[in-house]
Amino acid sequence: MIKIPSTFPSPPAWTPDHPIVRVSQVYKSFGETQVLKGVSMSVMKGEAVCIVGPSGSGKSTLLRTINALVPIDAGSVVVEGQEVCDPELDKLQLRRKVGMVFQQYNLFPHMTALQNVMIAPIKVLGQDKAEVEARARALLRKVRLEDKADRHPGELSGGQQQRVAIARSLAMTPDIMLFDEVTAALDPETVKEVLVTIRELAEEGMTCLLVTHEMGFAREVADHVYFTDHGVIVEHAPPAQFFGEAKDPRTRAFLSQVL
Amino acid sequence: MLAEWFRELYRLTGINLTIFTDSFDQALFLRGLGTTVSLSVICLSLSLLIGVLGAWWQASRIPLVRALVKGFVVVFRTTPPLVQIYFFYFGLGAILPRVPNAFGVMQPMVGNTQWAILSLALFAGAFNIEIFRSGIEAVPRSTIEAAESLGFSRSLIFFDVVLPLAFRVCLPALNNNLVNLVKTTTLAYAIAVPETLYAAQQIWTDASNVPEMMTVLLITYVALVGVLVAAVRRIEAKLAIPGGMR
Ligand SMILES: Nc1ncnc2c1ncn2[C@@H]1O[C@H](COP(=O)(O)OP(=O)(O)OP(=O)(O)O)[C@@H](O)[C@H]1O
Numbered sequence A: 001m002i003k004i005p006s007t008f009p010s011p012p013a014w015t016p017d018h019p020i021v022r023v024s025q026v027y028k029s030f031g032e033t034q035v036l037k038g039v040s041m042s043v044m045k046g047e048a049v050c051i052v053g054p055s056g057s058g059k060s061t062l063l064r065t066i067n068a069l070v071p072i073d074a075g076s077v078v079v080e081g082q083e084v085c086d087p088e089l090d091k092l093q094l095r096r097k098v099g100m101v102f103q104q105y106n107l108f109p110h111m112t113a114l115q116n117v118m119i120a121p122i123k124v125l126g127q128d129k130a131e132v133e134a135r136a137r138a139l140l141r142k143v144r145l146e147d148k149a150d151r152h153p154g155e156l157s158g159g160q161q162q163r164v165a166i167a168r169s170l171a172m173t174p175d176i177m178l179f180d181e182v183t184a185a186l187d188p189e190t191v192k193e194v195l196v197t198i199r200e201l202a203e204e205g206m207t208c209l210l211v212t213h214e215m216g217f218a219r220e221v222a223d224h225v226y227f228t229d230h231g232v233i234v235e236h237a238p239p240a241q242f243f244g245e246a247k248d249p250r251t252r253a254f255l256s257q258v259l
Numbered sequence B: 001m002l003a004e005w006f007r008e009l010y011r012l013t014g015i016n017l018t019i020f021t022d023s024f025d026q027a028l029f030l031r032g033l034g035t036t037v038s039l040s041v042i043c044l045s046l047s048l049l050i051g052v053l054g055a056w057w058q059a060s061r062i063p064l065v066r067a068l069v070k071g072f073v074v075v076f077r078t079t080p081p082l083v084q085i086y087f088f089y090f091g092l093g094a095i096l097p098r099v100p101n102a103f104g105v106m107q108p109m110v111g112n113t114q115w116a117i118l119s120l121a122l123f124a125g126a127f128n129i130e131i132f133r134s135g136i137e138a139v140p141r142s143t144i145e146a147a148e149s150l151g152f153s154r155s156l157i158f159f160d161v162v163l164p165l166a167f168r169v170c171l172p173a174l175n176n177n178l179v180n181l182v183k184t185t186t187l188a189y190a191i192a193v194p195e196t197l198y199a200a201q202q203i204w205t206d207a208s209n210v211p212e213m214m215t216v217l218l219i220t221y222v223a224l225v226g227v228l229v230a231a232v233r234r235i236e237a238k239l240a241i242p243g244g245m246r
């Protein structure tokens, strides 16, 4: 095949032997507050990565730079070979690849669970309604909520809402899922049902980046754990090493508090 | 039959309700009522459209668009509606060229009823913009963020997420403003639009039954507003979200 050279060379196609997400030397301030001070991390396809750290250390901000909800001041964020901070970047292209689930679920309250799951594929991707509905129902079954399809968010428990939110993100068939303290607003009994769902996803090979305070879950599910403090990554390691033999005193102090 | 009863009432008490006893007055009054109803419905629809578009443009990324909407809202909220109607009818109407009608007679390009519709719709629309804005501000930032993270465009976020939620929040305030609009349609009287008040005035000049017609007017507007309020209630019930907004 003959390729017509374009004026702007497109970035080399991303291949799975490269990191699917690469964050390098990212800086971010909100006014006077420096929130990220040179953060770097890289995630391979299919990995589950947990980010832990004290409140206010910049975990949410870091996660939000990956789907461009937060623009960065310096550094680079590359998702599947695409520079996220490129002003030419089509944010829609990025966001259909990167799903996000929030602490407060943030479902659309005026839509039923099923409608919440269906709206993005239909209205954003323009997919066929009948086909999307079949897929949405399958996703609700996957998160064990097929009987709640016609309920509105206000009629669901926190854990149920959060699982609808996960199904809503999955309906866009993302390659990467971001979870920002998705169990923090739940009562202890419902935490488990949400964690089970995420765990299944990770085991199916979905690339997952999770900010979490559930250390037990991080230990069991994560391939890699990152520890952030005051806008820097203090250390990162596979969970056995991270929880067993943390090197930095800050990590050890944090772990002794939460474990 | 009904006419007989009212004629008897007049004979016994002197209460002269010509709109029931005289077919000419009756037709006049009903036509006035019809004009009021259509004036209300048209202005109401237009004002809602203005409210939605204005609220959308008020959040525009283009500063000039935002400034224009803001200016419009300020002007129409801070000036008396009667002055606005006069401004359009006598001010703008005088500047616009006259055009020949179907019979070749020169007449104003925009008729008095059209001016009334325009100015009342803009008047109520300016308030609707502010009402929608307050409703929009009540939509949590986090809900919008969720939509953004799903790749929603700005217009999709506005029309499918923000507006449906904002609309529910501001229905009570909207209800007030629309009631106000129905009552304000009587100002069209000032530029001789043959609405209910105008018809009533024609009737009482002829039949000298001012107290009777004043009472009829009051009852008519109570009924009109009652219908509107009932309609909004139904919409409110229909839009109620099972389990609430959260
Ligand atoms: N949009 C914003 N505007 C201003 N300041 C912000 C904004 N978002 C975050 N911050 C500030 O940045 C700092 C880091 O916030 P971030 O939410 O990333 O922390 P976090 O590690 O997720 O904390 P938590 O565990 O409490 O969720 C905080 O001091 C916060 O107040």
Ligand SMILES: [Mg+2]
Pocket (backbone or CB within 6 Å): A059, A060, A061, A180, A181
């Ligand atoms: Mg956070």
